Amino acid sequence: MNDEETVVDTNNSDMQNTPVMxxxxxxxxxxxxxxxxxxxxxxxxxxxxxxxxxEEAVHSDESTEWRKAMQDEIQSLKxxxxxxxxxxxxxxxxIPCKWVxxxxxxxxxxxxxxxARLVIKGFSQKKGIDYDQTFSPVVRNATIRALLSIAAxxxxxxxxxxxxxxxxxxxxxxxxxxxxxxxxxxxxxxxxKLKQSLYGLKQAPRCWNKRFEMYLLKLGFRxxxxxxxxxxxKKDSFKLVxxxxxxxxxxxxxxxxxxxxxxxxxxxxxxxxxxxxxxxxGIEIDEQSDGCVKxxxxxxxxxxxxxxxxxxxxxxxTPIISSEKAVDNDNTETxxxxxxxxxxxxxxxxxxxxTRPDIAYAVxxxxxxxxNPTRSDVTQVKRIFxxxxxxxxxxxxxxxxxxxxxxxxYSDADHAGDKTSGRSTTGVICMYSGGAISWLSQ
Numbered sequence: 001m002n003d004e005e006t007v008v009d010t011n012n013s014d015m016q017n018t019p020v021m022x023x024x025x026x027x028x029x030x031x032x033x034x035x036x037x038x039x040x041x042x043x044x045x046x047x048x049x050x051x052x053x054x055e056e057a058v059h060s061d062e063s064t065e066w067r068k069a070m071q072d073e074i075q076s077l078k079x080x081x082x083x084x085x086x087x088x089x090x091x092x093x094x095i096p097c098k099w100v101x102x103x104x105x106x107x108x109x110x111x112x113x114x115x116a117r118l119v120i121k122g123f124s125q126k127k128g129i130d131y132d133q134t135f136s137p138v139v140r141n142a143t144i145r146a147l148l149s150i151a152a153x154x155x156x157x158x159x160x161x162x163x164x165x166x167x168x169x170x171x172x173x174x175x176x177x178x179x180x181x182x183x184x185x186x187x188x189x190x191x192x193k194l195k196q197s198l199y200g201l202k203q204a205p206r207c208w209n210k211r212f213e214m215y216l217l218k219l220g221f222r223x224x225x226x227x228x229x230x231x232x233x234k235k236d237s238f239k240l241v242x243x244x245x246x247x248x249x250x251x252x253x254x255x256x257x258x259x260x261x262x263x264x265x266x267x268x269x270x271x272x273x274x275x276x277x278x279x280x281x282g283i284e285i286d287e288q289s290d291g292c293v294k295x296x297x298x299x300x301x302x303x304x305x306x307x308x309x310x311x312x313x314x315x316x317x318t319p320i321i322s323s324e325k326a327v328d329n330d331n332t333e334t335x336x337x338x339x340x341x342x343x344x345x346x347x348x349x350x351x352x353x354x355t356r357p358d359i360a361y362a363v364x365x366x367x368x369x370x371x372n373p374t375r376s377d378v379t380q381v382k383r384i385f386x387x388x389x390x391x392x393x394x395x396x397x398x399x400x401x402x403x404x405x406x407x408x409x410y411s412d413a414d415h416a417g418d419k420t421s422g423r424s425t426t427g428v429i430c431m432y433s434g435g436a437i438s439w440l441s442q
Contacts, residue, residue: 048111051101054182062114066101069116073165074184076271077118080168083178083192094177094191095130096121097200107279107299118181119200130174136205139229139243141281141353142438144250145295145396147230147243148285151252152293152398153433156241157259158277158285159251163212163270166247170197170207205246212244215269219262250280283354284395296395297355301388304347308340308385315390316383320362341373344381351388355395357429359384360441364425368418399434407432 051057057066077083088094097120104112125131151158163169178192197204213223216231221242224230233240238255240262253259263274277285286294305311345366352363362384369377413426428440 048103050103054099057099057101057116058183065114066116069101069114070099070183073116073118074181076165077168079271080165080196082168082196082198083194085180085186085188085190086193087189088177088191092175092177094179095124096179097181097198099182100199107284109299109303117199120178120194120198122200122202122204125176125202130176131201131203132174134202134206136209136246137228139245140227143227143230144243144245144281144283145435145437146432147241147250147252148293148295149398149433149435149437150241152291152400152435153402154239154254155291155400156239156252156254157256158287158293159253159259159263159274160277160280161249161251161263161266161272161274163247163249163272165271166212167199167201167204167208168196169270170204170211171195172197172201172203172207174203176201208247209244212270216242219265245281248281250277282350291400293398294395295355295398296393297351298393298395300351300354301392304351305385305389305392307347308344310382310385310389313382313386313389316386317390319359319384319387320365320380321383339373339378339381341378341381342370344385345370348381348384357396357436357439358391358394359387360439361425361427362387364441396435398432402434 048062049060051060051066057063057070060066097118100117100119102115102117104115106112148158150156172194176194178194178198180186180190180192194201197207201207209229213231217223219233221231221233221240224232227243229244231242231244238253238258240254240258241252242262243250251259251262253262263272266272267274277287279285282300283295283297284299286296288294302311305313345363348359348363349367352359362380366377366380366384407430409428409430411426411428413424415424416422417425426440426442428438429436430438
């Protein structure tokens with residue numbers, strides 16, 4: 001990025017007089033009723049609205065926070081020399097970009113920070129010209145739980161980190177040109193020739209993953225054959241295990257000094273934020289005084305109950321009644337309009353795949369009729385919510401010294417359990433250190 005690049009003053013009178021739709025007016029927009037079951041607006045979950053455009057951001061009540069977030073993003077781009085300004089070569093086309101705004105929250109719902117990301121509109125890239133391969137792996141949920149179970153079993157130290165502007169560390173092999181970002185232009189026709197990958201590029205995740213993997217291998221880590229985003233280093237005096245999900249990392253170490261040294265090396269190579277492992281990818285992590293590690297999603301569960309109007313419901317002791325009989329399908333359309341069935345099942349599925357294997361079978365049953373839910377289906381979904389109301393804080397506990405060499409697995413299947421189709425349902429659960437790390441019901 002060249003020194004002659006200047007910043008446009010977003011406080012000038014011309015911009016202030018631009019007619020912009022206020023964020024608080026968005027909820028007055030009439031949307032088709034067919035989308036009621038798919039869309040959850042930000043107002044339903046948080047008090048701060050996230051702008052849809054640059055103009056909305058600079059005219060919102062939180063404009064100061066958004067301007068600061070954009071300045072921080074531009075500064076990161078300058079520090080990483082993400083591009084250089086030059087005239088657009090003949091025959092080349094500059095790809096447009098846009099600002100994306102996000103309010104980051106803590107586990108309790110409070111605001112952690114305002115984040116602005118400059119994203120290139122990679123959908124206009126052409127394969128074979130602007131990119132080749134795009135696939136990039138991420139760590140699986142079961143791998144994260146396995147890491148935490150091992151950490152509890154061996155009383156390892158836990159820490160997590162977040163890489164700021166991670167995609168900027170990836171090298172771009174193709175010649176890609178981008179228009180100057182809105183609000184940060186030098187008022188010329190020059191364009192940005194990318195030197196590093198940028199968010200929105202189709203190949204950006206792959207470039208970043210390859211860059212981080214190469215650095216870990218250089219430090220002496222070994223990549224797992226079971227999960228390409230799990231890395232391990234084992235020496236006589238200590239053991240390190242690292243899991244990476246895009247730009248979020250979780251590390252467990254038998255020696256605290258070795259863990260701190262690793263964090264220092266990562267900080268020297270990348271711009272990272274290091275903090276105790278308490279909230280990783282939506283999962284709350286509680287390290288207890290006796291060495292146990294508990295994972296749960298109580299905060300998400302509370303928001304879920306409030307979102308679907310079940311926060312004051314009466315709890316029940318089981319998530320499903322197997323003998324419950326379905327009612328006639330005559331009221332299917334009426335029930336679908338009254339209750340956001342598909343949205344509720346999707347939210348429950350996210351909870352089930354994270355930390356709640358106890359609702360796996362029930363969620364599988366209610367997932368069978370997403371297109372035409374009946375009154376009985378809605379009743380079953382509400383029963384799962386009632387069960388969650390009484391078990392909000394339930395999670396998985398991994399304990400130390402629980403026969404750490406043993407991976408215990410159970411499996412079973414009924415015979416033609418589904419009365420409508422005659423199909424069987426299979427259930428599998430794998431446990432380590434006294435807690436479940438992988439499960440399946442289908």
